[in-house]
């Protein structure tokens with residue numbers, strides 16, 4: 001296959017196209033579709049892809065790997081993927097010709113010129129090792145601007161902390177954007193807006209506008225902040241108990257959580273607090289600690305509080321990549337009991353809503369997509385997984401359908417070679433292992 005696309009061929013319809021898998025077009029893609037000769041197609045419209053020569057994908061989650069498993073590919077067509085999900089590229093390496101890992105502004109600039117090989121780009125025909133590309137925040141589109149990338153904090157489970165360096169866009173560029181944008185609802189994008197060193201300085205420029213994206217660290221919520229918010233506040237608290245929060249390097253005393261939530265509710269601000277379950281060493285006692293906290297807060301105010309629980313995944317390129325994937329069905333059932341116990345809570349104080357958690361079958365689909373190429377056969381087997389089963393049972397279920405996870409899947413150690421090791425990130429693997437070992441000490 002030629003690495004250089006012949007730009008001087010007679011123009012054809014959809015010579016290069018971006019295929020949107022879902023309703024949302026990623027910001028960077030909108031930017032490129034508008035500035036280059038790139039067509040924007042949507043899977044929902046069942047487009048005819050037969051005359052597309054180069055097809056771009058932005059893969060945001062493991063679900064996207066299953067979406068493209070059965071998508072027909074025309075002979076000679078070049079498929080290129082980028083997006084956050086390809087830090088673990090094996091799931092789509094058999095379908096793509098090139099996979100770009102990391103920030104993609106420079107890569108897209110060369111790719112639309114027909115230069116597919118370059119920094120951060122895997123040629124899947126030889127599976128070269130790449131260093132994920134880091135670029136300063138550049139993209140700014142309509143009502144949205146990226147203020148910062150990465151995260152200053154070091155939560156052990158979080159990809160944002162370990163994959164790249166924290167970098168802020170200059171304050172003057174954000175101020176200039178706020179002064180010129182005609183939109184009232186704006187999105188100042190970052191992983192945690194309060195961590196942006198100049199976020200507080202933006203308040204005068206936000207007069208008459210509302211920042212639609214809020215992703216705050218709990219320690220930053222103050223009286224003034226609560227008084228100024230009109231939209232829901234999202235708080236990633238993660239561990240259900242103090243012990244668990246400390247064990248994943250995101251410590252936060254229960255007292256602090258209580259104080260902050262009451263502050264928000266007393267100012268009429270809705271809250272959404274995200275917790276993980278299936279964290280290493282977790283027991284039902286950890287959920288009990290959270291239930292106690294909720295029962296203390298709930299009658300003390302009015303308002304609305306959503307408490308989603310997300311099953312933990314040992315994410316690639318984090319210290320927890322060495323944790324054994326576990327799904328506790330008793331814990332999921334206890335969360336469902338908790339959910340039921342909160343029905344009608346708005347009649348007695350804060351209305352608490354606990355969405356049903358993701359069950360093991362669908363949760364396991366992500367694990368598989370990080371370890372195996374998602375072929376139609378793998379997708380069929382994964383889609384047939386029992387809804388509620390423990391991990392060993394799901395592994396056996398897949399093996400009976402000739403879908404075999406390697407031994408290292410359940411048996412991880414310092415020497416484990418992960419399927420995503422062809423991607424190098426800012427924190428070397430040896431450093432991630434050191435942190436993992438420190439965590440074991442914290443837990444013991």
Ligand code: SF4
Nearest residue numbers: 151153155158161191
């Ligand atoms: S969980 Fe949030 S605060 Fe922690 S490292 Fe990730 S983005 Fe930062």
